[in-house]
Amino acid sequence: xxxxxxxxxxxxxxxxxxxxxxxxxxxxxxxxxxxxxxxxxxxxxxxxxxxxxxxxxxxxxxxxxxxxxxxxxxxxxxxxxxxxxxxxxxxxxxxxxxxxxxxxxxxxxxxxxxxxxxxxxxxxxxxxxxxxxxxxxxxxxxxxxxxxxxxxxxxxxxxxxxxxxxxxxxxxxxxxxxxxxxxxxxxxxxxxxxxxxxxxxxxxxxxxxxxxxxxxxxxxxxxxxxxxxxxxxxxxxxxxxxxxxxxxxxxxxxxxxxxxxxxxxxxxxxxxxxxxxxxxxxxxxxxxxxxxxxxxxxxxxxxxxxxxxxxxxxxxxxxxxxxxxxxxxxxxxxxxxxxxxxxxxxxxxxxxxxxxxxxxxxxxxxxxxxxxxxxxxxxxxxxxxxxxxxxxxxxxxxxxxxxxxxxxxxxxxxxxxxxxxxxxxxxxxx
Ligand code: 5AD
Ligand code: SF4
Numbered sequence: 180x181x182x183x184x185x186x187x188x189x190x191x192x193x194x195x196x197x198x199x200x201x202x203x204x205x206x207x208x209x210x211x212x213x214x215x216x217x218x219x220x221x222x223x224x225x226x227x228x229x230x231x232x233x234x235x236x237x238x239x240x241x242x243x244x245x246x247x248x249x250x251x252x253x254x255x256x257x258x259x260x261x262x263x264x265x266x267x268x269x270x271x272x273x274x275x276x277x278x279x280x281x282x283x284x285x286x287x288x289x290x291x292x293x294x295x296x297x298x299x300x301x302x303x304x305x306x307x308x309x310x311x312x313x314x315x316x317x318x319x320x321x322x323x324x325x326x327x328x329x330x331x332x333x334x335x336x337x338x339x340x341x342x343x344x345x346x347x348x349x350x351x352x353x354x355x356x357x358x359x360x361x362x363x364x365x366x367x368x369x370x371x372x373x374x375x376x377x378x379x380x381x382x383x384x385x386x387x388x389x390x391x392x393x394x395x396x397x398x399x400x401x402x403x404x405x406x407x408x409x410x411x412x413x414x415x416x417x418x419x420x421x422x423x424x425x426x427x428x429x430x431x432x433x434x435x436x437x438x439x440x441x442x443x444x445x446x447x448x449x450x451x452x453x454x455x456x457x458x459x460x461x462x463x464x465x466x467x468x469x470x471x472x473x474x475x476x477x478x479x480x481x482x483x484x485x486x487x488x489x490x491x492x493x494x495x496x497x498x499x500x501x502x503x504x505x506x507x508x509x510x511x512x513x514x515x516x517x518x519x520x521x522x523x524x525x526x527x528x529x530x531x532x533x534x535x536x537x538x539x540x541x542x543x544x545x546x547x548x549x550x551x552x553x554x555x556x557x558x559x560x561x562x563x564x565x566x567x568x569x570x571x572x573x574x575x576x577x578x579x580x581x582x583x584x585x586x587x588x589x590x591x592x593x594x595x596x597x598x599x600x601x602x603x604x605x606x607x608x609x
Pocket of ligand 1: 229230337338339433435473474475504505506507508509
């Protein structure tokens with residue numbers, strides 16, 4: 180009987196996609212998959228260390244596998260991802276039940292690791308990562324994530340990513356093109372180009388040229404990309420969003436803080452004014468563009484005044500949505516060592532205020548498209564709104580509407596009947 184693998188993914192989209200790659204390799208190794216850890220012959224944790232919370236969640240899950248291993252000594256346990264990279268062999272000290280440790284630059288080794296019966300660790304730097312094409316087992320058949328670059332060179336002072344995922348490495352454009360060409364043949368309609376800092380993509384061609392090439396692939400109807408760094412948002416990229424028909428009108432552009440003093444301490448490489456100028460220019464080029472962002476509340480030494488600057492920025496820019504987090508000191512980063520760490524109470528207060536204000540803005544923004552007709556890529560039946568179909572607008576807003584399952588994978592026009600904070604309700608226009 181085929182062996183079964185259980186994969187538990189923590190953290191960002193990059194990890195979700197890395198898990199799809201590990202699943203692809205395991206499938207090739209003859210594994211099938213289960214959602215029940217008790218039934219698995221192999222448990223893979225793909226871990227995240229961006230904030231302490233994600234790390235704690237994983238550690239308690241990992242603790243629970245001790246008893247599973249006692250019951251089934253043949254069970255193999257792999258720890259992959261960012262915590263694997265940071266802790267390496269240390270993981271074995273508290274968790275001797277673990278068999279394999281593999282960092283994000285070495286996930287391709289999972290196949291050869293499980294074939295051995297030896298405990299193995301692989302956390303070395305992998306300069307070849309951009310050139311390794313892996314099989315990918317995708318759950319979705321309509322939208323696909325495609326890695327275009329790995330790692331990050333920015334060293335924002337709060338962030339572990341440059342330490343866990345290593346230096347920036349871009350994939351050759353030919354490999355990306357071929358992957359997307361095949362996805363189109365398999366019926367995929369949308370690709371999301373993935374990287375820590377996609378707009379600093381540079382291999383044989385630059386990011387704008389890459390978008391232009393992908394735009395020519397027949398069958399692909401929509402192109403998205405995450406995440407963009409404000410410093411690298413060029414006018415050329417703005418023109419691509421405006422002019423290339425398949426590139427969607429949405430950008431995720433992390434601001435982090437509205438205070439210049441804090442932005443400098445964060446080593447973000449732009450001021451609030453720089454950011455604002457780019458937003459204005461972008462909105463002039465692409466008036467209906469949706470913008471989302473990331474905000475960190477309670478960075479070390481953040482004063483009430485700094486916090487108010489962030490609130491003012493949110494009110495001035497009016498993002499369509501935000502992801503906001505309490506600052507979390509991460510091992511090995513500069514911000515961990517900084518004086519004047521903010522108390523958890525104040526962080527929570529500031530975060531709550533940020534989220535409240537943004538809720539109001541998001542709802543107000545969504546209301547402005549009530550009554551309008553928008554193009555929607557239908558993803559399938561809605562899980563939250565039973566009996567309805569679900570999809571996304573080009574601006575990446577979720578919309579539920581009455582329709583037939585046969586619409587899945589098609590582009591349809593939907594009138595926005597009611598706007599809520601996290602989704603829209605629509606009516607199919609025939
Ligand atoms: N604490 C809180 N938030 C963080 N992020 C990254 N590192 C930290 C940290 N130490 C947030 C940033 C980034 C998003 C992916 O996670 O806002 O854009
Ligand atoms: Fe982290 Fe900054 Fe790189 Fe984003 S750009 S991954 S926040 S170091």
